[in-house]
Amino acid sequence: MGNIKYMLSRISKMDYKAMLKKINDIHKKTKKSRIAIFLDMEECARKYGAGYMDYDLFEMYNLTDEQRDTYITRGRNNNLINKYNNKAYFHIFENKNEFNTIFEKYLKRDWIDVTTRSKEDVIKFIEKHKIFMAKPIDRWLWKRYRENKRRKLQFI
Numbered sequence: 001m002g003n004i005k006y007m008l009s010r011i012s013k014m015d016y017k018a019m020l021k022k023i024n025d026i027h028k029k030t031k032k033s034r035i036a037i038f039l040d041m042e043e044c045a046r047k048y049g050a051g052y053m054d055y056d057l058f059e060m061y062n063l064t065d066e067q068r069d070t071y072i073t074r075g076r077n078n079n080l081i082n083k084y085n086n087k088a089y090f091h092i093f094e095n096k097n098e099f100n101t102i103f104e105k106y107l108k109r110d111w112i113d114v115t116t117r118s119k120e121d122v123i124k125f126i127e128k129h130k131i132f133m134a135k136p137i138d139r140w141l142w143k144r145y146r147e148n149k150r151r152k153l154q155f156i
Contacts, residue, residue: 022056023052026056026061040055041055041060044068045075048060048068048073048075048076049076049078050073051073051074053074054074095137096135
């Protein structure tokens with residue numbers, strides 16, 4: 001039942017425009033028909049838990065079923081996470097700030113929590129680190145970012 005719930009969750013949140021772009025990109029590389037790519041992609045999702053990103057990243061369109069079955073896809077990874085980890089601690093790994101706070105001594109890099117620090121602190125951080133990576137704190141913010149990415153949002 002967990003696998004079905006995961007698949008339905010993934011389908012409901014899927015970026016269909018991005019999937020169609022992947023299909024077109026693969027079509028340009030392989031000259032295979034778009035419908036054949038789509039059907040193969042769907043089969044890989046069912047059999048191996050591979051989303052369209054896995055399908056492209058692992059070049060599953062070039063692999064045999066035997067080869068495909070050796071990959072740890074996003075769906076398979078999710079199954080392993082759920083099977084072997086205590087759900088009571090999932091929140092730590094789903095929230096970047098909480099994770100960074102708990103494991104700070106192991107990170108070996110600077111980071112800043114923009115939700116608790118002043119605008120001045122954030123500006124100092126950016127000035128110190130000319131190149132940096134900004135990540136959504138959790139899944140909710142990532143979803144919100146994806147919904148708003150076409151708009152011109154200002155960070156500060």
